[in-house]
Amino acid sequence: MQSAVWDPVETISREDMERLQVERLRERLGLVKSHVPFYRERLVGVEPGSIQSLADLTRLPFTSKQDLRDNYPFGLFAVAMADVVRIHASSGTTGKPTVVGYTANDIEMWAGLTARALTLAGVTKDDIVQNAYGYGLFTGGLGLHYGAEKLGAAVVPTSSGNTARQVMLLQDFGTTVLCATPSYALVLAEGAAEAGFDLKSGPLRVGIFGAEPWSEQMRAEIESRLGIAALDIYGLSEVIGPAVAMECVHKTGMHIAEDHFIPEIIDPDTLEPLPLGESGELVFTCVTKEALPLIRYRTHDLARLLPGGCPCGRTTVRMEKVLGRNDDMLIIRGINVFPSQIEAVLLDLGQVEPHYQLVVERGADHTDGLEVRVESASDPSQHGELERSLKSNLRDSLGIGCTVRILGPGEIARSEGKAVRVIDNRRI
Ligand code: DLL
Numbered sequence: 001m002q003s004a005v006w007d008p009v010e011t012i013s014r015e016d017m018e019r020l021q022v023e024r025l026r027e028r029l030g031l032v033k034s035h036v037p038f039y040r041e042r043l044v045g046v047e048p049g050s051i052q053s054l055a056d057l058t059r060l061p062f063t064s065k066q067d068l069r070d071n072y073p074f075g076l077f078a079v080a081m082a083d084v085v086r087i088h089a090s091s092g093t094t095g096k097p098t099v100v101g102y103t104a105n106d107i108e109m110w111a112g113l114t115a116r117a118l119t120l121a122g123v124t125k126d127d128i129v130q131n132a133y134g135y136g137l138f139t140g141g142l143g144l145h146y147g148a149e150k151l152g153a154a155v156v157p158t159s160s161g162n163t164a165r166q167v168m169l170l171q172d173f174g175t176t177v178l179c180a181t182p183s184y185a186l187v188l189a190e191g192a193a194e195a196g197f198d199l200k201s202g203p204l205r206v207g208i209f210g211a212e213p214w215s216e217q218m219r220a221e222i223e224s225r226l227g228i229a230a231l232d233i234y235g236l237s238e239v240i241g242p243a244v245a246m247e248c249v250h251k252t253g254m255h256i257a258e259d260h261f262i263p264e265i266i267d268p269d270t271l272e273p274l275p276l277g278e279s280g281e282l283v284f285t286c287v288t289k290e291a292l293p294l295i296r297y298r299t300h301d302l303a304r305l306l307p308g309g310c311p312c313g314r315t316t317v318r319m320e321k322v323l324g325r326n327d328d329m330l331i332i333r334g335i336n337v338f339p340s341q342i343e344a345v346l347l348d349l350g351q352v353e354p355h356y357q358l359v360v361e362r363g364a365d366h367t368d369g370l371e372v373r374v375e376s377a378s379d380p381s382q383h384g385e386l387e388r389s390l391k392s393n394l395r396d397s398l399g400i401g402c403t404v405r406i407l408g409p410g411e412i413a414r415s416e417g418k419a420v421r422v423i424d425n426r427r428i
Contacts, residue, residue, distance in 0.1 A: 357421060
């Protein structure tokens with residue numbers, strides 16, 4: 001099935017895309033060198049005109065979250081504050097937030113990108129889009145809001161939370177598209193069940209889910225509970241917010257808006273670029289933004305860029321589902337494991353609910369222990385057997401030894417935004 005394409009640039013040839021990227025990169029380098037003292041210093045000796053191909057990206061320095069912190073709040077902005085029309089921020093685990101800014105042109109461009117993302121999901125002006133991403137400093141709410149309006153759809157700006165009311169509006173308004181974190185989509189499914197509203201028989205048909213890692217097994221759970229197609233959307237505030245990449249209805253990985261953000265995959269240890277198809281850390285260079293055009297921004301997200309075409313006809317490079325952030329990786333007695341991998345093993349067994357939490361403790365003998373807590377609706381008399389099966393599956397698939405604790409339905413705290421999957425008591 002060929003769906004409509006928002007922007008013809010999504011189907012241009014590789015050569016044309018690279019030509020466009022290089023041209024835009026040169027221009028952006030000139031801009032940051034002349035307007036941002038930080039980049040003027042970092043880019044000494046790099047003449048924008050000397051950039052001939054994407055291979056020249058490796059001549060450029062990386063930018064990190066620490067650089068944004070060191071220049072808090074507005075030090076990396078490339079325009080005067082008079083030209084900034086919006087500020088967002090993402091809260092870190094500690095200290096000051098990461099602050100990002102947008103000019104009027106940036107907001108217009110971003111609205112075009114979220115409209116592009118919604119179009120990738122088959123959303124049109126005839127849809128009713130309930131946007132349950134948080135509105136505020138978080139980029140999810142306002143980011144998708146502007147794109148849905150630009151597309152001409154009817155947006156219901158519920159923001160996150162107030163689940164009972166969300167469910168009522170879903171039902172009464174005949175919402176056809178839901179935007180939320182995947183974990184909050186499941187909370188809404190529970191709320192609908194409590195209210196006696198069968199989501200599957202309603203008009204809801206597609207979900208635009210992202211802002212946190214979620215496995216293919218979680219996709220299957222959500223699709224069966226809500227009776228919809230669940231599609232993945234990726235982004236980060238530093239690069240722009242949601243719609244850096246978005247899956248199309250074929251679910252072949254997320255199409256990257258590479259005409260605006262040039263992706264690279266690097267080895268996080270050596271910082272060397274990796275060949276197409278290899279897994280590593282995603283890095284983006286913003287080549288069209290005005291207020292905050294970051295060069296080679298290290299996301300710490302681990303993924304692969306996928307070669308080959310897509311049945312939708314778009315030629316933009318795709319990224320596979322994000323495994324997790326390398327700073328969220330758990331090291332359990334020497335074994336590296338991401339929460340999303342544990343999620344996949346739990347849901348594969350089919351006897352537990354998609355609500356879980358991982359608790360890491362440091363024992364008296366200084367070794368680390370992991371407890372996997374997961375809900376099950378099964379009879380408590382079967383919990384012992386279930387615990388043993390999960391423990392053995394986790395050991396077989398991931399090589400980790402852990403304890404498993406089965407909890408009853410609703411015992412794990414629900415989240416309205418990004419789910420808190422890991423409680424690391426070692427840091428307290
Ligand atoms: O989460 C932007 C966003 C809003 C994306 C709504 C999608 C939908 P931040 O709060 O800055 O921005 O967090 C960015 O969230 O580096 C990833 O670690 C993670 N993340 C975002 N999307 C996905 C996804 C928004 N689809 C950080 N899969 C990123 C996995 C994701 N992780």
